[in-house]
Amino acid sequence: MLWAESILLRILKLKMIKQLFLLLTLLFLVQGCIAVKEYNKIYINDTDMQLASPGMERFETNFQIYRETAAGANGGKTGGGCGCN
Amino acid sequence: MVVKQEAVVGVINKVLLTFCLGFFFVAKAQVKNADSLLTYRKKVLESVEIDFLTSYYDQSGSHAAVTGGIGNEDLQDFSPTIIVRYPLNQDDVLTADIGISAYTSASSSNGNPFNKSGASGGGSSEGSPWVASTGASSEDILTSINFSYAHAAEDRNKYWSVNLGTSFEYDYESIGGGASYTKLWNEKNTELTFKGQIFLDKWKPIIPTEVHEYNLYGSNFQTNVKSYFYEVSVIDKEGISTGNYMPSKFKDFTSVNRNSYSGSISFSQILSKRLQFSVFLDYVIQEGLLSNPLQRVYFKDFENYYIGNKNAIANYTSPDNTSVFHLADDIERLPSQRIKTPLGLRVNYYINEVFVLRSYYRYYIDNWGVRSNTFQFELPIRFNMKWKLTPIYRYYDQTAVDYFAHYDQHNSSSSYYTSDYDLSAFFSNQLGASLTYTDVFSSLKVFDFGLKTVSLRFQNYKRNDGLSAFIISAGLSFVLD
Numbered sequence: 001m002l003w004a005e006s007i008l009l010r011i012l013k014l015k016m017i018k019q020l021f022l023l024l025t026l027l028f029l030v031q032g033c034i035a036v037k038e039y040n041k042i043y044i045n046d047t048d049m050q051l052a053s054p055g056m057e058r059f060e061t062n063f064q065i066y067r068e069t070a071a072g073a074n075g076g077k078t079g080g081g082c083g084c085n
Numbered sequence: 086m087v088v089k090q091e092a093v094v095g096v097i098n099k100v101l102l103t104f105c106l107g108f109f110f111v112a113k114a115q116v117k118n119a120d121s122l123l124t125y126r127k128k129v130l131e132s133v134e135i136d137f138l139t140s141y142y143d144q145s146g147s148h149a150a151v152t153g154g155i156g157n158e159d160l161q162d163f164s165p166t167i168i169v170r171y172p173l174n175q176d177d178v179l180t181a182d183i184g185i186s187a188y189t190s191a192s193s194s195n196g197n198p199f200n201k202s203g204a205s206g207g208g209s210s211e212g213s214p215w216v217a218s219t220g221a222s223s224e225d226i227l228t229s230i231n232f233s234y235a236h237a238a239e240d241r242n243k244y245w246s247v248n249l250g251t252s253f254e255y256d257y258e259s260i261g262g263g264a265s266y267t268k269l270w271n272e273k274n275t276e277l278t279f280k281g282q283i284f285l286d287k288w289k290p291i292i293p294t295e296v297h298e299y300n301l302y303g304s305n306f307q308t309n310v311k312s313y314f315y316e317v318s319v320i321d322k323e324g325i326s327t328g329n330y331m332p333s334k335f336k337d338f339t340s341v342n343r344n345s346y347s348g349s350i351s352f353s354q355i356l357s358k359r360l361q362f363s364v365f366l367d368y369v370i371q372e373g374l375l376s377n378p379l380q381r382v383y384f385k386d387f388e389n390y391y392i393g394n395k396n397a398i399a400n401y402t403s404p405d406n407t408s409v410f411h412l413a414d415d416i417e418r419l420p421s422q423r424i425k426t427p428l429g430l431r432v433n434y435y436i437n438e439v440f441v442l443r444s445y446y447r448y449y450i451d452n453w454g455v456r457s458n459t460f461q462f463e464l465p466i467r468f469n470m471k472w473k474l475t476p477i478y479r480y481y482d483q484t485a486v487d488y489f490a491h492y493d494q495h496n497s498s499s500s501y502y503t504s505d506y507d508l509s510a511f512f513s514n515q516l517g518a519s520l521t522y523t524d525v526f527s528s529l530k531v532f533d534f535g536l537k538t539v540s541l542r543f544q545n546y547k548r549n550d551g552l553s554a555f556i557i558s559a560g561l562s563f564v565l566d
Contacts, residue, residue, distance in 0.1 A: 034355065041355075044361055048465040048475075049433045056560050059142070067507055069483050070447065071449075072349075078345075079284075079347065080286060082286075083254075083257040
């Protein structure tokens with residue numbers, strides 16, 4: 001069964017790479033099509049529209065890094081710097 | 086006639102010369118003005134900003150990792166922090182971020198569960214995984230200091246930053262640094278950021294008392310007069326006094342370092358006047374001592390040995406047990422390398438002047454067998470220019486690491502083992518809200534600083550394994566007039 005698992009893992013990895021490639025292609029296609037002018041960015045520039053986490057969220061992120069295994073992919077801490085997970 | 090003509094030509098030449106000189110000086114002045122227009126650009130940060138932040142965290146649970154997956158998990162943490170952002174010029178900002186985290190922890194205190202009762206003194210030994218002790222790790226302070234320097238290009242289409250920081254507590258210290266580069270294009274509709282970070286951490290291992298004494302005095306640790314367990318009665322599961330207890334699986338550490346290297350890419354795109362998204366991908370490699378030396382492990386194929394009241398053994402896993410303690414078979418062991426790959430997506434939509442929808446999803450995978458999903462939704466509701474209430478909901482799930490087993494369920498033949506429920510399979514729900522007051526004119530003054538924002542945030546966290554917690558955070562943001 002080990003060989004079957006190994007093949008399955010390879011297929012999954014291949015699928016993930018394909019999906020990632022498709023995602024990147026889509027992202028670059030999207031960026032070429034859209035250009036909102038500066039004078040039309042009144043909503044986009046709203047503080048609540050920021051794509052970063054609010055500063056006050058740092059304390060929650062901090063306890064989550066200790067209490068949960070997954071971390072990162074939010075522009076903040078990815079692991080290390082503490083005796084946490 | 087010739088003289089008259091020469092005089093006219095002379096006048097014309099003078100006029101032309103005057104015109105040319107005038108044009109030259111006017112043009113020069115205009116170029117100078119144009120230059121000065123070019124050199125004017127909005128500052129990245131208008132003036133000095135100071136944030137005072139603080140939080141209080143309270144947790145309870147019944148799966149303490151220090152006592153092998155059962156026991157009191159009560160923990161309280163208080164974290165005051167100050168952040169100062171200082172504009173060096175139009176393009177450069179220096180940030181200092183200094184904080185402490187002072188905590189008391191029932192489970193950490195049970196690294197030595199016998200302190201209160203004085204096991205070494207031959208008195209009544211009443212350690213229990215359900216009762217907090219007065220061990221050295223019962224309370225601690227984590228101090229962290231970080232500095233960062235950020236630079237923006239004149240056209241504000243390129244940013245780079247570097248950071249350096251350190252943190253230290255009783256049994257752990259860390260030094261780290263990193264750099265990031267951001268490029269914007271497509272009329273600032275598209276943004277790409279690359280980030281690298283390194284942490285060089287070091288444990289100062291504290292191990293459970295019984296393992297520590299065994300490591301120090303070998304098989305004589307119950308008879309050596311210097312040992313903490315000298316003349317202390319160790320009993321088996323029948324309550325009979327014995328000298329057979331030996332945590333011989335324990336091997337001293339070959340390395341106490343833990344290094345983390347991470348690379349991150351994030352891509353942001355504006356999709357319409359009201360919609361934008363961002364994709365984050367991290368790749369993290371951690372190497373070294375990745376386990377926690379204070380956490381006990383019990384093997385199901387080993388005899389159980391205790392210190393304390395033999396009548397309480399039958400009731401050991403119940404919180405009613407306050408008088409007997411199961412001695413460790415070993416401490417947590419985990420592989421020396423871990424590779425983490427989280428992929429995140431954030432989508433924000435401006436509904437109208439009152440509502441904004443903020444959403445986040447993360448998929449996480451690592452080479453220890455963990456798969457995880459995180460969803461978060463926030464809905465800022467603006468009552469007026471000053472007041473805003475934001476309800477927040479977060480869902481999280483994870484599968485267990487390959488090396489996890491419950492209390493007393495590990496096999497001694499395994500190379501790696503942990504009973505830390507933070508590494509087990511579970512899901513959690515987090516519900517809370519944030520209340521924010523913003524004064525764009527900063528009319529309330531404290532010395533030369535105007536109060537810009539006041540924030541209060543509350544979150545309630547529940548895990549399906551029984552762990553629950555709440556956190557209250559507060560923040561004041563000041564700006565120099």
